[in-house]
Amino acid sequence: MASDKKIILVTGGNTGLGLEIVKALYETDVPYEIIVGCRTLSKGEDAIATLRKAIPQSPSSLSAVQVDLSSDASLEAAVETIRARHGGRLDALVNNAGGAFDQEARAGRMSLREAWNATWDTNVSGTNVLTTLAVPLLLRSSGDGDGARIVFVTSGTANLTDTEVTAGPLARINSSPAAGWPKEVAADWRGGGMVFPAYRSAKTGLNMAMREWHRVLRNDGVKVWCVSPGFLATGLGGMGVDHLKKMGAQDPSVGGRLIRDVVQGKWDADVGRVVSSIGVRSW
Structure with a gap:
């Protein structure tokens, strides 16, 4: 059924950062049709x-749709469901769902190849398949005249410039480990080692994918x-929320509010860039 409310799909919307994005939108006085992808x-x-x-008392509506980034059939069905339920349009796509599988290889639960392939399939390939399928709906956005919006959730660890920083919080993952093999990884990531190479690489790839979508859809007004949401205490990475908080991670609600701001137009001057709570990030 068609609605005058802006229609927003948030993938991975039932937990962690995704749930905080949905909550941040749902608790405002702006009415939305929020679709929780899960x-x-x-x-x-x-x-x-x-x-x-x-x-x-929220003026917004909530619904759920099954979204599995590793399954084209799931993504095709999700987009068709949204098309049928919401008058063939989508106003914003928040590509939040992702995964880190480096720890699965370290624990022996995946081979190294399986972990890298799963990381890229979830964070880059699946996300881009869903975006491609959703474009026809986004092009029909009412958008109050200012077009549809696509948000890709990236990571500050994917910033190429910052890989040269070896002081402060980034020292945990940027410092070089002692000589020898294998490289051990400390519980708090200090001392380097093979911490999240697949995840960091995939999110860097996602940044380039965003630049391609920005180029391709610029003349369509999309x-x-x-968005780099910051170091947040979520289940991503398998470290445990309490342990991450002890390491300085912020509550995921911080990232949820940031992404809400992007959806609501507060970062329109920086379209096509990687934005964070501290401003536009370098590459």
């Missing part, structure tokens, strides 16, 4: 029930960004 529909419905209970 691999397991029941988890999406549980997240929606929790939000409705916590924020009973605004595209990468």
Whole structure:
């Protein structure tokens, strides 16, 4: 059914940063049709029930759709569901879903090749398949005359310039380990080692993919960004929320509000860039 509300799909929207993005949008006085993309529909419905209970007066609507970035059939079905439910249009796509699998290889649960392939498939390939499928809906955005929006959630660890920084918080992952093999990885990532090479590389690739989408859709009036949400205490990386907080990670709500700001137009002057809470990031 068509709606006058802006229609927003947030992938990975039932947990972690994705849930905070949905919450940040849902708690404002701006009415949205928010679609929670999730691999397991029941988890999406549980997240929606929790939000409705916590924020009973929201003017926005919530629904869930199954989105598995590793399955083209899932992505095709998700886009078709959105097309049928929402009058054939989408106003914003927040590509939040992702994954880090380096630790799976270290633990022996995946081979090195499997971990790298899964990382790129989830963070880059699947995200771009979904974006490609969603473009026809985005081009039909009402957008109040200012066009549709696409957000790719990247990582500050993917910044090429910052890989040369070996002081401050980045020293945890940028410093070089002692000579010898294998390279050990400390619990707090200090001392270098093979920490997240697949994840960092994939997010750097995602930054380039964003630049391509910005180029390709510029004349269609579609605004595209990468957002680096900061060091957040989520389940990503398998470190545990409490441990990440001890390392200085912020609450995921910080990232949720930042991405809401991008969706609501507060970063329109920096379209086509990687933006963060501290401003536009270098490459």
